[in-house]
Amino acid sequence: MEALCCQPLDTIKVRMQLSRSGRLPGTKPRGFIATGLSIVRRETPLALYKGLGAVLSGIVPKMAIRFASFESYKRWLTDKNTGKASMGAIFLAGLGAGTTEAIAVVTPMEVVKIRLQAQMHSLADPLETPRYRNAGHAVYAIVREEGFGALYRGVSLTALRQATNQGVNFTAYQELKKAAHRWQPELSDLPSYQHMAIGLISGAMGPFSNAPIDTIKTRLQKSTALEGQSAWHRISSIARDMWQQEGFRSFYKGITPRVLRVAPGQAIVFAVYEKVRLILENFKETDQENSYSE
Secondary structure, eight states: HHHHHHHHHEEEEHHHHHTTTTTTOOOOOOHHHHHHHHHHHOOOOGGGGGTTHHHHHHHHHHHHHHHHHHHHHHHHHHOOOOOOOOOOHEEEEEEHHHHHHIIIIIIHHHHHHHHHHHHOOOOOOOOTTSOOHHHHHHHHHHHHOOGGGGGGTTTHHHHHHHHHHHHHHHHHHHHHHHHHHHOTOOSSSSOHHHHHHHHHHHHHHHHHHHHHHHHHHHHHHHHHOOTOHHHHHHHHHHHHHHHHHHHHHGGTEEEEHHHHHHHHHHHHHHHHHHHHHHHHHHHHHHHHHHHHHH
Protein backbone atom coordinates (compact mmCIF):
# COMPACT_ATOMS: atom_id res chain seq x y z
CA MET A 1 0.00 0.00 0.00
CA GLU A 2 2.84 2.39 0.85
CA ALA A 3 4.54 1.77 -2.49
CA LEU A 4 1.37 2.11 -4.56
CA CYS A 5 0.33 5.33 -2.84
CA CYS A 6 3.71 7.04 -2.65
CA GLN A 7 5.64 6.00 -5.78
CA PRO A 8 4.79 9.17 -7.81
CA LEU A 9 6.31 11.32 -5.05
CA ASP A 10 9.47 9.21 -5.10
CA THR A 11 9.81 9.57 -8.88
CA ILE A 12 9.46 13.36 -8.60
CA LYS A 13 12.05 13.37 -5.78
CA VAL A 14 14.58 11.42 -7.86
CA ARG A 15 14.09 13.69 -10.89
CA MET A 16 14.59 16.78 -8.72
CA GLN A 17 17.77 15.32 -7.21
CA LEU A 18 19.16 14.48 -10.66
CA SER A 19 18.15 17.83 -12.15
CA ARG A 20 20.86 20.38 -12.91
CA SER A 21 18.35 23.26 -13.01
CA GLY A 22 19.30 26.34 -11.02
CA ARG A 23 22.99 26.22 -11.93
CA LEU A 24 22.98 29.50 -13.85
CA PRO A 25 23.12 32.76 -11.88
CA GLY A 26 19.69 34.23 -11.22
CA THR A 27 17.83 30.98 -11.94
CA LYS A 28 15.98 28.78 -9.48
CA PRO A 29 15.79 24.98 -9.39
CA ARG A 30 12.58 23.52 -10.77
CA GLY A 31 10.11 22.94 -7.93
CA PHE A 32 8.11 19.94 -6.80
CA ILE A 33 4.87 20.70 -8.69
CA ALA A 34 6.66 21.89 -11.85
CA THR A 35 8.72 18.69 -11.95
CA GLY A 36 5.63 16.52 -11.59
CA LEU A 37 3.73 18.41 -14.30
CA SER A 38 6.73 18.19 -16.62
CA ILE A 39 6.86 14.39 -16.22
CA VAL A 40 3.11 14.05 -16.85
CA ARG A 41 3.16 16.30 -19.95
CA ARG A 42 6.29 14.79 -21.48
CA GLU A 43 5.96 11.14 -20.47
CA THR A 44 2.26 10.57 -19.48
CA PRO A 45 0.94 10.12 -15.91
CA LEU A 46 2.04 6.47 -15.85
CA ALA A 47 5.64 7.69 -15.90
CA LEU A 48 5.21 8.70 -12.27
CA TYR A 49 5.20 4.97 -11.51
CA LYS A 50 8.51 4.21 -13.21
CA GLY A 51 10.56 1.90 -11.00
CA LEU A 52 7.49 0.52 -9.21
CA GLY A 53 8.42 -3.07 -10.06
CA ALA A 54 11.76 -2.71 -8.29
CA VAL A 55 10.07 -1.17 -5.26
CA LEU A 56 7.34 -3.83 -5.01
CA SER A 57 9.85 -6.66 -5.25
CA GLY A 58 11.99 -5.16 -2.50
CA ILE A 59 9.60 -3.47 -0.08
CA VAL A 60 8.21 -6.66 1.53
CA PRO A 61 11.60 -8.17 2.44
CA LYS A 62 12.82 -4.66 3.38
CA MET A 63 10.05 -4.16 5.93
CA ALA A 64 10.40 -7.71 7.25
CA ILE A 65 14.15 -7.29 7.75
CA ARG A 66 13.71 -3.78 9.24
CA PHE A 67 11.30 -4.79 12.00
CA ALA A 68 12.77 -8.24 12.70
CA SER A 69 16.31 -6.87 13.02
CA PHE A 70 15.14 -3.86 15.08
CA GLU A 71 13.35 -6.09 17.59
CA SER A 72 16.40 -8.39 17.77
CA TYR A 73 18.88 -5.52 18.34
CA LYS A 74 16.50 -3.91 20.83
CA ARG A 75 16.22 -7.19 22.77
CA TRP A 76 20.02 -7.54 22.90
CA LEU A 77 20.40 -3.93 24.12
CA THR A 78 17.60 -4.07 26.70
CA ASP A 79 18.68 -3.67 30.33
CA LYS A 80 18.49 -7.17 31.84
CA ASN A 81 17.65 -5.82 35.31
CA THR A 82 14.78 -3.50 34.36
CA GLY A 83 13.66 -5.23 31.17
CA LYS A 84 13.47 -1.84 29.47
CA ALA A 85 15.40 -0.34 26.55
CA SER A 86 16.80 3.17 26.99
CA MET A 87 16.47 5.88 24.34
CA GLY A 88 20.12 5.28 23.39
CA ALA A 89 19.49 1.56 23.01
CA ILE A 90 16.49 2.20 20.75
CA PHE A 91 18.54 4.60 18.63
CA LEU A 92 21.35 2.03 18.27
CA ALA A 93 18.81 -0.69 17.41
CA GLY A 94 17.38 1.63 14.73
CA LEU A 95 20.87 2.30 13.35
CA GLY A 96 21.49 -1.46 13.19
CA ALA A 97 18.14 -2.14 11.52
CA GLY A 98 18.74 0.55 8.89
CA THR A 99 22.22 -0.76 8.12
CA THR A 100 20.96 -4.35 7.87
CA GLU A 101 18.15 -3.54 5.44
CA ALA A 102 20.46 -1.33 3.35
CA ILE A 103 22.95 -4.16 2.80
CA ALA A 104 20.40 -6.96 2.40
CA VAL A 105 17.79 -5.32 0.16
CA VAL A 106 17.68 -1.55 -0.18
CA THR A 107 20.90 -0.82 -2.13
CA PRO A 108 20.24 -3.11 -5.14
CA MET A 109 16.58 -2.05 -5.15
CA GLU A 110 17.53 1.65 -5.15
CA VAL A 111 20.08 1.26 -7.97
CA VAL A 112 17.51 -0.45 -10.21
CA LYS A 113 14.71 1.94 -9.22
CA ILE A 114 16.76 5.08 -9.86
CA ARG A 115 17.97 3.83 -13.25
CA LEU A 116 14.34 3.25 -14.29
CA GLN A 117 13.11 6.57 -12.87
CA ALA A 118 15.90 8.53 -14.57
CA GLN A 119 14.74 7.45 -18.05
CA MET A 120 12.88 10.34 -19.68
CA HIS A 121 10.97 8.44 -22.34
CA SER A 122 7.27 8.77 -23.13
CA LEU A 123 5.24 5.68 -22.32
CA ALA A 124 2.73 6.74 -24.97
CA ASP A 125 5.26 6.66 -27.83
CA PRO A 126 6.23 3.11 -28.90
CA LEU A 127 9.13 4.51 -30.94
CA GLU A 128 10.87 5.79 -27.82
CA THR A 129 12.71 2.70 -26.61
CA PRO A 130 14.17 3.02 -23.10
CA ARG A 131 17.52 1.52 -22.17
CA TYR A 132 15.89 -0.51 -19.37
CA ARG A 133 12.47 -2.01 -20.14
CA ASN A 134 11.57 -3.12 -16.61
CA ALA A 135 13.14 -4.04 -13.26
CA GLY A 136 14.20 -7.53 -14.36
CA HIS A 137 15.77 -6.24 -17.57
CA ALA A 138 17.53 -3.47 -15.64
CA VAL A 139 19.11 -5.98 -13.25
CA TYR A 140 20.24 -8.14 -16.18
CA ALA A 141 21.65 -5.18 -18.14
CA ILE A 142 23.45 -3.63 -15.16
CA VAL A 143 25.10 -6.92 -14.15
CA ARG A 144 26.06 -7.73 -17.75
CA GLU A 145 27.48 -4.30 -18.59
CA GLU A 146 28.88 -3.14 -15.24
CA GLY A 147 29.25 -6.29 -13.14
CA PHE A 148 27.36 -7.53 -10.08
CA GLY A 149 29.08 -4.97 -7.87
CA ALA A 150 27.22 -2.17 -9.70
CA LEU A 151 24.04 -3.23 -7.87
CA TYR A 152 25.81 -2.24 -4.66
CA ARG A 153 27.04 1.14 -5.90
CA GLY A 154 26.54 3.67 -3.11
CA VAL A 155 26.09 1.00 -0.44
CA SER A 156 27.99 3.08 2.14
CA LEU A 157 25.77 6.13 1.55
CA THR A 158 22.63 3.97 1.44
CA ALA A 159 23.60 2.31 4.73
CA LEU A 160 24.31 5.71 6.28
CA ARG A 161 20.98 7.08 5.03
CA GLN A 162 18.97 4.07 6.19
CA ALA A 163 20.80 3.91 9.53
CA THR A 164 20.15 7.58 10.37
CA ASN A 165 16.59 7.28 9.03
CA GLN A 166 15.69 4.32 11.21
CA GLY A 167 17.69 5.53 14.21
CA VAL A 168 15.72 8.79 14.24
CA ASN A 169 12.48 7.12 13.13
CA PHE A 170 12.33 4.37 15.77
CA THR A 171 13.60 6.62 18.57
CA ALA A 172 11.04 9.34 17.84
CA TYR A 173 8.26 6.77 17.43
CA GLN A 174 9.02 4.94 20.69
CA GLU A 175 9.38 8.17 22.70
CA LEU A 176 6.17 9.68 21.29
CA LYS A 177 4.37 6.40 21.93
CA LYS A 178 5.54 6.42 25.57
CA ALA A 179 4.36 10.03 25.92
CA ALA A 180 0.94 9.10 24.47
CA HIS A 181 0.61 6.30 27.06
CA ARG A 182 1.55 8.71 29.86
CA TRP A 183 -1.15 11.14 28.72
CA GLN A 184 -3.70 8.32 28.45
CA PRO A 185 -2.92 5.89 31.29
CA GLU A 186 -6.37 4.30 30.99
CA LEU A 187 -5.48 2.85 27.54
CA SER A 188 -3.59 -0.44 27.45
CA ASP A 189 -3.13 -0.10 23.67
CA LEU A 190 -3.27 3.08 21.59
CA PRO A 191 -5.88 3.26 18.80
CA SER A 192 -4.62 2.89 15.23
CA TYR A 193 -5.19 6.54 14.34
CA GLN A 194 -2.75 7.55 17.12
CA HIS A 195 -0.15 5.06 15.85
CA MET A 196 -0.60 6.62 12.40
CA ALA A 197 -0.18 10.16 13.74
CA ILE A 198 2.95 9.20 15.69
CA GLY A 199 4.34 7.37 12.65
CA LEU A 200 3.66 10.43 10.48
CA ILE A 201 5.66 12.69 12.80
CA SER A 202 8.56 10.26 13.31
CA GLY A 203 8.65 9.47 9.59
CA ALA A 204 9.07 13.14 8.70
CA MET A 205 12.12 13.52 10.95
CA GLY A 206 14.38 11.08 9.09
CA PRO A 207 14.49 12.87 5.70
CA PHE A 208 15.51 16.18 7.28
CA SER A 209 18.37 14.45 9.14
CA ASN A 210 20.04 13.05 6.01
CA ALA A 211 18.79 14.88 2.87
CA PRO A 212 22.34 15.70 1.59
CA ILE A 213 23.33 12.02 1.89
CA ASP A 214 20.26 10.95 -0.09
CA THR A 215 20.84 13.47 -2.90
CA ILE A 216 24.51 12.49 -3.35
CA LYS A 217 23.52 8.78 -3.21
CA THR A 218 20.90 9.25 -5.95
CA ARG A 219 23.40 10.91 -8.31
CA LEU A 220 26.02 8.27 -7.57
CA GLN A 221 23.69 5.34 -8.25
CA LYS A 222 22.35 6.86 -11.47
CA SER A 223 25.83 7.20 -12.99
CA THR A 224 28.11 4.48 -14.29
CA ALA A 225 31.48 3.98 -12.62
CA LEU A 226 34.69 5.20 -14.23
CA GLU A 227 37.51 2.70 -14.36
CA GLY A 228 40.18 3.31 -11.72
CA GLN A 229 38.01 5.76 -9.75
CA SER A 230 37.31 4.83 -6.14
CA ALA A 231 33.86 5.13 -4.54
CA TRP A 232 35.09 7.82 -2.15
CA HIS A 233 36.52 9.84 -5.06
CA ARG A 234 33.16 9.67 -6.89
CA ILE A 235 31.24 10.71 -3.77
CA SER A 236 33.53 13.65 -3.03
CA SER A 237 33.51 14.70 -6.69
CA ILE A 238 29.69 14.74 -6.82
CA ALA A 239 29.48 16.70 -3.56
CA ARG A 240 32.12 19.20 -4.71
CA ASP A 241 30.43 19.78 -8.07
CA MET A 242 27.05 20.27 -6.40
CA TRP A 243 28.50 22.81 -3.97
CA GLN A 244 30.42 24.75 -6.62
CA GLN A 245 27.87 24.70 -9.43
CA GLU A 246 24.48 24.54 -7.72
CA GLY A 247 25.05 25.81 -4.19
CA PHE A 248 24.05 24.60 -0.73
CA ARG A 249 20.35 24.28 -1.59
CA SER A 250 21.09 21.58 -4.16
CA PHE A 251 21.78 19.13 -1.31
CA TYR A 252 18.13 19.49 -0.28
CA LYS A 253 16.62 19.01 -3.75
CA GLY A 254 13.58 16.77 -3.58
CA ILE A 255 13.09 17.21 0.18
CA THR A 256 9.40 18.18 -0.22
CA PRO A 257 8.26 15.08 -2.17
CA ARG A 258 10.53 12.91 -0.02
CA VAL A 259 8.86 14.05 3.21
CA LEU A 260 5.42 13.79 1.57
CA ARG A 261 6.27 10.21 0.58
CA VAL A 262 8.13 8.96 3.66
CA ALA A 263 5.93 10.44 6.41
CA PRO A 264 2.57 8.96 5.21
CA GLY A 265 4.41 5.74 4.34
CA GLN A 266 5.68 5.39 7.91
CA ALA A 267 2.20 6.22 9.25
CA ILE A 268 0.80 3.28 7.26
CA VAL A 269 3.66 0.95 8.17
CA PHE A 270 3.60 1.59 11.94
CA ALA A 271 -0.21 1.39 12.18
CA VAL A 272 -0.23 -1.97 10.36
CA TYR A 273 2.79 -3.23 12.32
CA GLU A 274 1.20 -2.42 15.69
CA LYS A 275 -2.08 -4.05 14.68
CA VAL A 276 -0.40 -7.23 13.44
CA ARG A 277 1.87 -7.34 16.52
CA LEU A 278 -1.18 -7.11 18.81
CA ILE A 279 -2.98 -9.89 16.92
CA LEU A 280 0.09 -12.15 17.14
CA GLU A 281 0.55 -11.45 20.86
CA ASN A 282 -3.12 -12.23 21.56
CA PHE A 283 -2.86 -15.40 19.49
CA LYS A 284 0.25 -16.44 21.45
CA GLU A 285 -1.47 -15.80 24.81
CA THR A 286 -4.55 -17.78 23.73
CA ASP A 287 -2.35 -20.64 22.56
CA GLN A 288 -0.50 -20.69 25.90
CA GLU A 289 -3.78 -20.66 27.86
CA ASN A 290 -5.06 -23.61 25.82
CA SER A 291 -1.85 -25.55 26.42
CA TYR A 292 -2.11 -24.93 30.20
CA SER A 293 -5.75 -26.04 30.32
CA GLU A 294 -4.88 -29.25 28.53
